[in-house]
Amino acid sequence: MAKTPAPSATNLAHGGETRRDFLYLATGVVGAVGVAASVWPFIHQMNPSASVLALASTDVDLSRIEEGQSITVLWRGKPVFVRHRTPSEITEAEDADFNSLPDPQSDMERVKRREWLILVGVCTHLGCVPLSHRGDYQGWFCPCHGSHYDTSGRIRKGPAPANLAVPEYVFLDETTVRIG
Amino acid sequence: MTPARTWIIGTVLTVIVAITNIGIANGASDGAHLTAQRWSFDGIFGRFDRTAVQRGLQVYLEVCANCHSLEYVAYRNLTEIGYNENQIKAIAGQYEVEDGPNNDGEMFTRTAQPSDYFVSPYANAMEAAAMNNGALPPDLSLIYKARAGGADYIYGLLTGYEGEETEHSVAEGLYYNPYFPGGAIAMPKPLYGDDVEYADGTTASMEQEARDVTTFLSWAAEPKLDARKKLGLKVLLFLIVLSALLFASKRKVWRDIH
Amino acid sequence: MSNSSMGKKVVQWFDYRLPIFTFMHHSLVDYQTPKNLNYWWNFGSLAGIVLVIQIITGIVLAMHYTPHVDHAFDSVESIMRDVNYGWLIRYLHANGGSAFFVVVYIHIFRGLYFGSYKSPREVVWWMGLIILLLMMATAFMGYVLPWGQMSFWAATVITNIFSAIPLVGETITTWLWGGFAVGNPTLNRFFSLHYLLPFVVVGVVFLHLWALHRFGSNNPTGIDTKGPKDTVPFHPYYTIKDLFGLSVFLIVLLAFVFYAPNYLGHPDNYVKANPLVTPAHIVPEWYFLPFYAILRAVPDIWFVEAKLAGVIAMFTSILILFVLPWLDSSPIRSARYRPWYKQIFWFLVIDVIVLGISGAKPPEGVWLILGRVATVYYFIHFLILMPLIGRLEPTKPLPGSIDESVRQESGTQTSETTRKHS
Numbered sequence: 001m002a003k004t005p006a007p008s009a010t011n012l013a014h015g016g017e018t019r020r021d022f023l024y025l026a027t028g029v030v031g032a033v034g035v036a037a038s039v040w041p042f043i044h045q046m047n048p049s050a051s052v053l054a055l056a057s058t059d060v061d062l063s064r065i066e067e068g069q070s071i072t073v074l075w076r077g078k079p080v081f082v083r084h085r086t087p088s089e090i091t092e093a094e095d096a097d098f099n100s101l102p103d104p105q106s107d108m109e110r111v112k113r114r115e116w117l118i119l120v121g122v123c124t125h126l127g128c129v130p131l132s133h134r135g136d137y138q139g140w141f142c143p144c145h146g147s148h149y150d151t152s153g154r155i156r157k158g159p160a161p162a163n164l165a166v167p168e169y170v171f172l173d174e175t176t177v178r179i180g
Numbered sequence: 181m182t183p184a185r186t187w188i189i190g191t192v193l194t195v196i197v198a199i200t201n202i203g204i205a206n207g208a209s210d211g212a213h214l215t216a217q218r219w220s221f222d223g224i225f226g227r228f229d230r231t232a233v234q235r236g237l238q239v240y241l242e243v244c245a246n247c248h249s250l251e252y253v254a255y256r257n258l259t260e261i262g263y264n265e266n267q268i269k270a271i272a273g274q275y276e277v278e279d280g281p282n283n284d285g286e287m288f289t290r291t292a293q294p295s296d297y298f299v300s301p302y303a304n305a306m307e308a309a310a311m312n313n314g315a316l317p318p319d320l321s322l323i324y325k326a327r328a329g330g331a332d333y334i335y336g337l338l339t340g341y342e343g344e345e346t347e348h349s350v351a352e353g354l355y356y357n358p359y360f361p362g363g364a365i366a367m368p369k370p371l372y373g374d375d376v377e378y379a380d381g382t383t384a385s386m387e388q389e390a391r392d393v394t395t396f397l398s399w400a401a402e403p404k405l406d407a408r409k410k411l412g413l414k415v416l417l418f419l420i421v422l423s424a425l426l427f428a429s430k431r432k433v434w435r436d437i438h
Numbered sequence: 439m440s441n442s443s444m445g446k447k448v449v450q451w452f453d454y455r456l457p458i459f460t461f462m463h464h465s466l467v468d469y470q471t472p473k474n475l476n477y478w479w480n481f482g483s484l485a486g487i488v489l490v491i492q493i494i495t496g497i498v499l500a501m502h503y504t505p506h507v508d509h510a511f512d513s514v515e516s517i518m519r520d521v522n523y524g525w526l527i528r529y530l531h532a533n534g535g536s537a538f539f540v541v542v543y544i545h546i547f548r549g550l551y552f553g554s555y556k557s558p559r560e561v562v563w564w565m566g567l568i569i570l571l572l573m574m575a576t577a578f579m580g581y582v583l584p585w586g587q588m589s590f591w592a593a594t595v596i597t598n599i600f601s602a603i604p605l606v607g608e609t610i611t612t613w614l615w616g617g618f619a620v621g622n623p624t625l626n627r628f629f630s631l632h633y634l635l636p637f638v639v640v641g642v643v644f645l646h647l648w649a650l651h652r653f654g655s656n657n658p659t660g661i662d663t664k665g666p667k668d669t670v671p672f673h674p675y676y677t678i679k680d681l682f683g684l685s686v687f688l689i690v691l692l693a694f695v696f697y698a699p700n701y702l703g704h705p706d707n708y709v710k711a712n713p714l715v716t717p718a719h720i721v722p723e724w725y726f727l728p729f730y731a732i733l734r735a736v737p738d739i740w741f742v743e744a745k746l747a748g749v750i751a752m753f754t755s756i757l758i759l760f761v762l763p764w765l766d767s768s769p770i771r772s773a774r775y776r777p778w779y780k781q782i783f784w785f786l787v788i789d790v791i792v793l794g795i796s797g798a799k800p801p802e803g804v805w806l807i808l809g810r811v812a813t814v815y816y817f818i819h820f821l822i823l824m825p826l827i828g829r830l831e832p833t834k835p836l837p838g839s840i841d842e843s844v845r846q847e848s849g850t851q852t853s854e855t856t857r858k859h860s
């Protein structure tokens with residue numbers, strides 16, 4: 001079509017080859033850097049915003065949770081289990097041979113006070129909320145794909161790879177715990 | 181060539197008039213002409229003067245906050261003006277917020293946390309208006325951007341009250357202020373000097389207080405100003421280099437064409 | 439080496455089945471373009487790029503925005519304060535809207551000056567006007583979304599324009615609002631349409647380009663290309679020129695974004711919408727000011743009341759452009775060879791700017807009178823001067839070809855530069 005010498009960027013030889021190449025190369029590189037840098041804000045905007053990262057905490061009144069009961073509170077958009085363990089549940093949790101478990105952890109590492117077990121209520125398999133006092137180990141049972149957790153929230157059976165996570169928390173006094 | 185050039189110059193001049201007119205139209209204020217002040221955050225290299233913002237926070241908390249909310253600013257945001265976590269916890273800790281409902285279904289109050297937003301002096305806009313003779317004290321989070329004249333307007337208003345002997349008559353319960361559109365404002369003179377005792381020892385004259393709280397409110401409305409101006413400089417310098425390279429490349433590509 | 443030939447084979451395989459590469463090559467690389475286009479021709483591709491910037495920033499903003507009267511203003515504030523780079527993206531989108539109109543208005547006036555709307559490019563012109571109308575609707579609805587005072591009252595005033603329609607006016611405004619005043623249903627539908635329309639614009643842009651590529655670009659001489667000597671391939675000549683123009687344009691746009699992001703906005707839009715209080719001065723965004731001036735300029739005419747007459751005048755001022763190719767009686771395209779038209783062209787530019795200024799002023803005194811005079815002149819330009827001048831004006835001789843005109847110009851330029859160097 002083009003009868004005018006149809007020069008593409010590569011055969012525009014005029015002044016010295018190297019100088020020409022350098023100019024186009026420099027322009028291209030600088031332009032590419034600019035495009036790459038301007039992509040970042042558009043990716044980063046999807047990361048959690050400052051208000052989401054503002055770590056809100058939730059206070060839980062423990063005086064109302066009877067022995068053997070487990071309640072679920074909402075913390076940063078996720079369920080948190082607060083369980084008042086019975087002596088038998090504590091013994092069970094502590095006596096288990098944890099070294100043979102899929103995610104070996106002693107009960108000691110997972111609680112601050114023996115009778116209070118506080119866990120993020122999200123199954124480590126694919127994120128469902130497990131049911132309490134269910135399953136083969138009377139801890140939690142995830143109905144989605146059948147993961148069984150014990151009374152320390154450790155994975156014992158099923159597809160989940162890890163124990164239920166323990167959130168950060170502090171006991172403010174005898175009857176109040178602050179999660180987060 | 182000459183008549184066309186005359187037209188182009190005429191058009192350029194008209195465009196300039198038009199652009200300034202947009203600014204004037206959008207910034208039309210009915211109040212008296214504002215004196216332009218110098219602000220630390222003016223201009224391309226302008227940044228918020230942190231000490232002024234901190235002093236302004238003190239003025240806001242001790243004076244303005246009695247009537248004016250700041251609902252879009254959270255205590256956690258104070259990290260941006262140089263406070264650390266413990267200082268912020270201490271500031272937030274002076275306030276109570278309503279939370280709930282608790283397990284009994286009741287609302288309760290608790291100490292404010294850094295993640296909470298600045299506590300409003302009134303429960304809602306209705307109460308705020310009712311307690312102030314029907315004049316709702318506006319929220320101050322965006323006041324710097326929401327008023328024509330911006331910082332100069334806030335400063336002019338705060339320092340523009342005339343004394344008792346003013347010859348301007350305004351309705352009962354209103355006060356004369358030339359910078360307020362219409363001249364009659366429901367807010368009594370808020371700053372007299374020595375309304376606060378500055379922690380850094382600065383003399384708390386009325387002008388100083390007004391200047392500091394204006395700087396604070398400008399930060400509250402545009403907290404990303406520093407980041408914006410810093411990034412802008414890099415971006416524009418980059419684009420100037422890129423434009424020069426593209427221009428050279430363009431010249432080179434076109435040199436054979438006649 | 440083997441890699442690139444492998445890639446070539448894949449491309450060929452695909453292109454044989456769906457010739458998208460041939461199409462792109464044909465319209466962006468090989469496309470024969472007049473070699474004498476000046477920088478005013480940059481604004482076409484620039485408009486396309488700004489459209490893309492607006493769509494990308496808009497999609498991102500929609501990820502964080504909540505179209506509900508109780509949350510819209512707050513969600514915009516959270517974009518400005520909490521979302522990572524939210525302030526940058528929102529300021530880009532807000533100022534990008536203004537930039538879009540700057541670019542498109544220059545593009546339109548370029549078309550007017552060089553007669554790009556004339557045969558056989560009438561449909562190119564029509565598609566462009568449809569894009570302009572869609573842009574206006576999109577910009578208006580976008581301005582409502584932050585739900586500030588100006589958002590709310592602009593929505594109220596502009597939708598009330600339709601109440602001027604006799605008999606069904608009220609029914610139409612109620613239908614537009616989804617209620618008896620601007621409210622949550624209005625905000626919701628405006629958000630939906632504000633998201634939709636830009637993609638319709640993209641579609642019409644394709645038709646605009648399709649029609650353009652049928653006969654190729656116009657050029658400053660306005661004469662048709664007569665052979666390969668008159669043209670250059672689009673790539674690399676115009677790709678590099680357009681990229682340079684883009685880079686300069688970005689300097690201007692980003693200077694606003696970073697250093698005067700609210701200059702073109704209105705302070706009242708940082709006050710949350712309040713249906714009980716109207717701001718003292720209601721002013722539309724600058725790009726609507728000339729049309730707003732026409733709307734307000736018209737008094738009662740005979741039996742038509744001012745409200746309806748103003749609305750009719752305003753819509754006519756745009757619709758008249760659709761018949762411009764037939765109002766213009768001159769056989770010559772470019773104003774370069776039309777001395778009289780050149781004069782009235784610049785007069786029209788100033789007329790529109792005067793309309794813009796008077797649209798920004800309260801409709802009283804000298805500005806109302808100026809607005810009326812400028813409105814009347816606007817229509818005189820298109821309805822009387824365009825048909826008349828084309829028949830009467832003594833035109834200048836056209837060059838034999840684009841190539842010839844380029845050689846003439848560069849000839850004078852060469853002598854100038856030689857003189858400077860000696």
